[in-house]
Amino acid sequence: MNRDKDGNPLIERYTANERAGHWVTAICFVLLMVSGLSMFHPATAWMTVFLGGGQWTRILHPFIGLVMVVSFTGMVARFWRHNRFEPGDREWLDQTGDVIHKREHLVPKAGRYNGGQKLLFFLLVGCMAALLLTGLVIWRAYFSALFPIGLIRFAALLHAFCALLIMVAIIIHVYAGLWVKGSLGAMVRGTVTYGWARKHHGRWFEEAVRKSRD
Numbered sequence: 001m002n003r004d005k006d007g008n009p010l011i012e013r014y015t016a017n018e019r020a021g022h023w024v025t026a027i028c029f030v031l032l033m034v035s036g037l038s039m040f041h042p043a044t045a046w047m048t049v050f051l052g053g054g055q056w057t058r059i060l061h062p063f064i065g066l067v068m069v070v071s072f073t074g075m076v077a078r079f080w081r082h083n084r085f086e087p088g089d090r091e092w093l094d095q096t097g098d099v100i101h102k103r104e105h106l107v108p109k110a111g112r113y114n115g116g117q118k119l120l121f122f123l124l125v126g127c128m129a130a131l132l133l134t135g136l137v138i139w140r141a142y143f144s145a146l147f148p149i150g151l152i153r154f155a156a157l158l159h160a161f162c163a164l165l166i167m168v169a170i171i172i173h174v175y176a177g178l179w180v181k182g183s184l185g186a187m188v189r190g191t192v193t194y195g196w197a198r199k200h201h202g203r204w205f206e207e208a209v210r211k212s213r214d
Helices: 016-040 042-051 054-083 089-094 096-100 115-137 149-179 183-189 194-200 202-213
Strands: 010-012 191-193
Touching: 010 194, 010 202, 016 042, 016 054, 016 149, 016 183, 042 054, 054 115, 089 096, 089 115, 115 149, 149 183, 183 191, 191 194, 194 202
Parallel strands: none
Antiparallel strands: 010 191
């Protein structure tokens, strides 16, 4: 059994492969956000400096996007079954106010992921699929010539909208990870304390403890 520096028992929340997939996706997202914003408006064009200038930014942006889609698809395959909605998730969402005000003892016990995390998961899946499809349509070097101009313009607008939506979602995700102490450490080290698991994901904690005793 893993233990922290004080000798307290730890539960594995993420394997090394799961953490690697998360960080590859996260790095790609940051690069795509910077490069995408740099091409969105003249006021943010200075951001092209981070990818070697305007030409390199336009070249690299779609390829980085493909890497992120592949990495994210691997995460979806790993976590899909944990993000299916279950009894109690609706009640958890209805009692979000209790979670925000740190009254989690009043909220139904969550599994590996709570109702809010599951909503985020499916929002990201939808946005990622839309970004991939619209990105292919507006990829001038390879595919744009295959589509009518009207579709290309619509795809560009939808691509920008989904990009904005996913940026807001990720900002909320990062804030929540920092706000709930121990969450960031779980994605860095892969483990959480018994206390963290019991408080934030009680049903998952009970299942993990039961499996460890079998």
